[in-house]
Amino acid sequence: MSTIIYPENTSPAADAEAIRKACQGWGTDEKAIISIIGHRNATQKKLIRQAYEELYCEDLVKRLESELSGQFEKAVYRWILNPRDRDAVILHVAIKERAIPNYRVVIEYSCIYSPEELLAVKRAYQARYKTSVEEDIAQYSTGHLRQFLVGLVGTYRYVGDELNARVANSEADILHNAISTKDFNNEEIVRIISTRSTTQLVATLNRYKDHYGSSITKHLLDDTNEGNKEYLLALRTTIRCISDPQKYYEKVIRYAMNECGTDEESVTRVIVTRAEKDLKEIKEVYYKRNSVTLDQAITNHTSGNYKAFLLTLLGNE
């Protein structure tokens, strides 16, 4: 469930006008901006962008980019875009702004988003960057990690409740044979994890646990070959995303806020992309695991307008 609190009936023109006012003159009234856009859903934000464009012949997204700065600006930018454009931006940053792609983001979109949502993200990506997600991932990665990520993002997975118990058993055995002989690069692992439907894969992973007494993610830790590190981490991330998305997101946020500092990019990504989906459930999982609320953790690890904005998206009035 969504965490944001928004009024049912709003006036896009009045909202656009209030944002315009907050941007004019010396300085910017960030609090006013948060109080509006932090309390609007995707449809309402779209109408505000349209109203702003009509009233002031100016792109609201660009205006906010120029008015705001730092992590706060990045978060607002991702929040004000329509969801699929935002996803395209996040994916592009993940693929291109690092030495190797931030495979976590690629995996999230490939495994947690529905095939139709993933397709919509790919379309938005092409419209924005004039290249395909597939060619960019392929270009910026290598070896087993590349093969795995390209297969993962390329598969238009079957969505349906049909599940083949025979396949679940035999593929659990195939996975176990490969892993127990330390044949971690076995292409069957890539095939099974990257192409099977979520329903089928969950059944296979359950059979694996039943027959071999432990989850496959534990067994994937047994590899000590440094060259396989990223690939195996990607495999484990994928299995987590497929098995339990909320638990996965909780872990992302937990790792992003620790004693060593805060990875704002990850915090922003989870909160902005899940606020209108399942952030409520993620908050519950977070509290259970950490005995501290996510709101409290955010309060401790962030500051200023950025903090105020995240807390608003988390459902604080």
Add this chain to the structure above:
Amino acid sequence: MSTIIYPENTSPAADAEAIRKACQGWGTDEKAIISIIGHRNATQKKLIRQAYEELYCEDLVKRLESELSGQFEKAVYRWILNPRDRDAVILHVAIKERAIPNYRVVIEYSCIYSPEELLAVKRAYQARYKTSVEEDIAQYSTGHLRQFLVGLVGTYRYVGDELNARVANSEADILHNAISTKDFNNEEIVRIISTRSTTQLVATLNRYKDHYGSSITKHLLDDTNEGNKEYLLALRTTIRCISDPQKYYEKVIRYAMNECGTDEESVTRVIVTRAEKDLKEIKEVYYKRNSVTLDQAITNHTSGNYKAFLLTLLGNE
């Protein structure tokens, strides 16, 4: 351009009635069936199926399957289905009814069909078979061929006229370096051929010819490793499909009808899938290359109702 000759205004109910009559009593009036469905486009066939169902509470496709037989039945079955269902059937047969997938068919759909058409075929495939194209291809192939085919069918290619001349040059060099050192399994080959947009890839292949004096398909013949045979044939097929679809289809038909016999499956596939698209151009290319018309070749290599039906689709009254 299309080759079929069809009247603009037809009555789906009258067509359904005439087909029903042709199916009733002793024997079947195949000529009557050909004279109707061989002269109807996709929309008209759809309306006939609907009218038949309404009038007789019976599925026309199933009725025709039970009335007809042999290659004629197979051709009619593929023709009477709606195009994306037909493609799903052809793809499924290509993937599952052989020891290894008939990669030619997979490559045709991946490279000659537009990304949107390929997506529609994937949807029809899932609706019909309750599995994804990707998982079936992955399951029924292995090694480099698998990696290549899964990448190819999975890529939602960018379609646009943008082309990066720098990339065309550098990737022509990458391809040539791999091929000249006989590193045919180099993963960069798979990446470039399976993920780049058609526009970009054609430019790269042209640069290759400019710089290295010969087409890449020729150079791919230099490998003598038997284990690579299918994979390299698939690579060459892909390059042909991307470079010149009509020339590719001409070759498929030419190889399918020779002294050793006739590969009716391939002949049917090309004629049925291209009749409403570019079969006219394929006929022209065929005549140029063979100095005999495609109609004449079909007349020589096929017989009976199957022959009559193919000739009708080829535009004979």
